[in-house]
Amino acid sequence: MSNANPHSTSNYPELESYPRVLLGPGPSMVHPRVLRAMAAPLVGHLDPYFIELMDRTQELLRYVFETENGLTIPISGTGSAAMEASVANMVEPGDSVLVCINGYFGLRMQNMMERYGAIVEAIQRPWGEVFTPSEVKQALYKRPAKVVAIVHAETSTGAKQPLDEISQVVHDQGGLLIVDAVTSLGGMPVRVDEIGIDVCYSASQKCLSVPPGLGPITFGPRAVEALKKRKTAVANWYLDMTLVQKYWGPERTYHHTAPITSNYALYEGLRLIAEEGLDNRWARHRENAQLLWAGLEDLGLTLHVPEEHRLVSLTAVCIPEGVEDLKVRKRLLQEYNIEIAGGLGEFKGKVWRIGLMGFSSRKENVVLLLGALERILK
Amino acid sequence: MSNANPHSTSNYPELESYPRVLLGPGPSMVHPRVLRAMAAPLVGHLDPYFIELMDRTQELLRYVFETENGLTIPISGTGSAAMEASVANMVEPGDSVLVCINGYFGLRMQNMMERYGAIVEAIQRPWGEVFTPSEVKQALYKRPAKVVAIVHAETSTGAKQPLDEISQVVHDQGGLLIVDAVTSLGGMPVRVDEIGIDVCYSASQKCLSVPPGLGPITFGPRAVEALKKRKTAVANWYLDMTLVQKYWGPERTYHHTAPITSNYALYEGLRLIAEEGLDNRWARHRENAQLLWAGLEDLGLTLHVPEEHRLVSLTAVCIPEGVEDLKVRKRLLQEYNIEIAGGLGEFKGKVWRIGLMGFSSRKENVVLLLGALERILK
Numbered sequence: 001m002s003n004a005n006p007h008s009t010s011n012y013p014e015l016e017s018y019p020r021v022l023l024g025p026g027p028s029m030v031h032p033r034v035l036r037a038m039a040a041p042l043v044g045h046l047d048p049y050f051i052e053l054m055d056r057t058q059e060l061l062r063y064v065f066e067t068e069n070g071l072t073i074p075i076s077g078t079g080s081a082a083m084e085a086s087v088a089n090m091v092e093p094g095d096s097v098l099v100c101i102n103g104y105f106g107l108r109m110q111n112m113m114e115r116y117g118a119i120v121e122a123i124q125r126p127w128g129e130v131f132t133p134s135e136v137k138q139a140l141y142k143r144p145a146k147v148v149a150i151v152h153a154e155t156s157t158g159a160k161q162p163l164d165e166i167s168q169v170v171h172d173q174g175g176l177l178i179v180d181a182v183t184s185l186g187g188m189p190v191r192v193d194e195i196g197i198d199v200c201y202s203a204s205q206k207c208l209s210v211p212p213g214l215g216p217i218t219f220g221p222r223a224v225e226a227l228k229k230r231k232t233a234v235a236n237w238y239l240d241m242t243l244v245q246k247y248w249g250p251e252r253t254y255h256h257t258a259p260i261t262s263n264y265a266l267y268e269g270l271r272l273i274a275e276e277g278l279d280n281r282w283a284r285h286r287e288n289a290q291l292l293w294a295g296l297e298d299l300g301l302t303l304h305v306p307e308e309h310r311l312v313s314l315t316a317v318c319i320p321e322g323v324e325d326l327k328v329r330k331r332l333l334q335e336y337n338i339e340i341a342g343g344l345g346e347f348k349g350k351v352w353r354i355g356l357m358g359f360s361s362r363k364e365n366v367v368l369l370l371g372a373l374e375r376i377l378k
Numbered sequence: 379m380s381n382a383n384p385h386s387t388s389n390y391p392e393l394e395s396y397p398r399v400l401l402g403p404g405p406s407m408v409h410p411r412v413l414r415a416m417a418a419p420l421v422g423h424l425d426p427y428f429i430e431l432m433d434r435t436q437e438l439l440r441y442v443f444e445t446e447n448g449l450t451i452p453i454s455g456t457g458s459a460a461m462e463a464s465v466a467n468m469v470e471p472g473d474s475v476l477v478c479i480n481g482y483f484g485l486r487m488q489n490m491m492e493r494y495g496a497i498v499e500a501i502q503r504p505w506g507e508v509f510t511p512s513e514v515k516q517a518l519y520k521r522p523a524k525v526v527a528i529v530h531a532e533t534s535t536g537a538k539q540p541l542d543e544i545s546q547v548v549h550d551q552g553g554l555l556i557v558d559a560v561t562s563l564g565g566m567p568v569r570v571d572e573i574g575i576d577v578c579y580s581a582s583q584k585c586l587s588v589p590p591g592l593g594p595i596t597f598g599p600r601a602v603e604a605l606k607k608r609k610t611a612v613a614n615w616y617l618d619m620t621l622v623q624k625y626w627g628p629e630r631t632y633h634h635t636a637p638i639t640s641n642y643a644l645y646e647g648l649r650l651i652a653e654e655g656l657d658n659r660w661a662r663h664r665e666n667a668q669l670l671w672a673g674l675e676d677l678g679l680t681l682h683v684p685e686e687h688r689l690v691s692l693t694a695v696c697i698p699e700g701v702e703d704l705k706v707r708k709r710l711l712q713e714y715n716i717e718i719a720g721g722l723g724e725f726k727g728k729v730w731r732i733g734l735m736g737f738s739s740r741k742e743n744v745v746l747l748l749g750a751l752e753r754i755l756k
Binding site (some may be wrong): 001011013014015016017018019022026027029030034035036037038039041042043044045046047048049053056059060076077078080084101104108112114115116203205211212213225232233234236237238239254255256257258259260261262264267269270271275278333337339341344 | 394398405409422423426431437456487575611613616635640645649650652658711
């Protein structure tokens, strides 16, 4: 390719702005105040102002994680990078781990664990169901594990995993509990300290309602201790918390250049959460989910997960017999500017996934979606 | 921490906007059009419009890398993540590699190589100097290597590494050449295809002048072949190109949620480059660098790297005897809103690093910096 300019600008038109109503599993819609924050000119990643902002962001992250954990930061990557950070830092080659799999993201966790040399035992539940404490207990009785990984909010199924007793079971056996809160943090209680979760991670683009690109994560005292006691270096340089924490901690040692603008967005998104208050935010997510569920059932649709274990942030709806998955989603997008998602993995073609997360969780969005679905499905 | 709202908004003030003149090693300043692009509402990561945008972004990246390589994408992390992607994908445990170290980022590469199980041989040059083809040849003669890694533009020293003959040497011996172009891409020719670089990576926040958070990378035919022939899975899930390429390629298989807004910014930044044209852009970087060099020498300052091997994007200036590094930088920031950087590693306290990258590379910034420095140093 010549280095003369062969690119008439007309090949590369200006960015379009589609007014999408984002009701999939993320990214969720972004509040105008957050969008404005992203248009701010940058400061450097070691600028005294940015360092101040890092401290405030960490405090606000502790608020949403409901934790006092010092090591609470946004990973400079998406939720999957945060998942990998939990694995890379807690697992050494040869470690025994237990992964609980009841959906796509449990499978992903298992895959990552194997890449880091863990000896993985997995227990399975059908997609959409959740684990009982005794299932975990039994598995740990058969083979103890240094780390147990479980998904709080399965984005692929819409199931919500109760964690209190499982945390007890894991700790009684001396293990560390890693929890995936990608689709719950900011939309429902995660209660890191109360439950005793050792490593909990999430993503910016779900209920925190900030553009994708950051993966908030928190490490509790037992996890920090395990990190200190590692015999081998963390196999992943970019996600090595022994290095990353020196940038976010008092040393401020350069590791990688923090994504300044993404952190501006996160700060503004977290400010919106603090202003609303977690309790109010959770209630809003619940109310709009209930409105959605009632409306979907009125349309004769079946929700995949029983209400008891249903996420308020993500609902899996069974696609009715004879209805074409893609055709419906295409019409929603083209005619109404609404995005919902299809199923992942074994749920492909079987369910739609409707997200009501963060700024997307609004009554007007629910009513619009129900009206559009009614017209398309009739 | 209670989940009631203990956070009066006053603890978390609105974002400030400091009019920083960013003349450090990155982030560079961001063009207002790019900032505006970041304020655009989001579409989903599988939205037909986003997929169109991904294709156009890949084409534009090929233009700046001067390559026809199909596998040319932005990694969803910073330049260091792109460095790690090059290592993780090209190296398998037990592979012999040669790392050329003449600065901080060569050392980082060595560290990463070791984490991925490579048997690392390193050759060294004093910081600020560059390698000759015969040094590389000799090292490969002593011990052949599957991969040779070298830094084109050492951000820690301001040295520019000639690559044509070294590429020849590496390929004659059957090796793969990884090149770090973090501080050169978009500011000077990188000529991936002409030189025959197998893997070349960069970062969004240097001469591309887009906020940090993406790491453009390109894999040539030999590198793609090596990726296909791997005997082991890539040890890093997030950066596994065998998976990532399925999202950026025709399959569009979900891997991780692309950072939508960062990609908007990259697209707009690349459009600005296509409009200016690479030749013009390189000339602008050169002219402003020469203006800076002449001005610094007029102030009696010594440039660390001889002109022949000096980067136009980053200049290392020796801190004069008796001048306090931090004090000068603090005054530049506080009195003039100018950011320059100190030295990294063994250059700490010894040099200042002045970047003129992308939108920061403007005559007015050079004149301002020289004026401010003159007043502070006199």
